[in-house]
Amino acid sequence: MSTHFYGEGNIGSVPEFREFPNGNDEPNRLLRLNVYFDNPVPTKDGYEDRGGFWAPVEIWHRDAERWAALYQKGMRVLVSGREEREDWTDAEDNARSTYKINARSVGILPYRIEAVTLSAKSA
Known part of the structure; x- marks a missing residue:
């Protein structure tokens, strides 16, 4: 069973990269992020978190190893995908x-970002 999911949250631990053999083909690559999806509600004194939850976020992609260095603990992300029950x-x-x-997709939101470096354009 799965349903569409769209949420904003913070990465709560160091991203975990895994690689799985796939016979003679390129291995399957997984990047797992542990994300806390909060529910900030405005109050007189700012915001209060009501009803947040932790969920593992899995990114299956050939570039997952490279992305493991990009995502960091504490980073604010916007996640779009499928929620699946196991x-x-x-x-x-x-x-x-x-x-x-x-x-x-997992987008990085600009909170607490000090710098962005782009790689050279490939030919």
């Missing part, structure tokens, strides 16, 4: 569900 059984045989985001 059912599993814990050690005591209890049925559990976990939700994750299979990202189509």
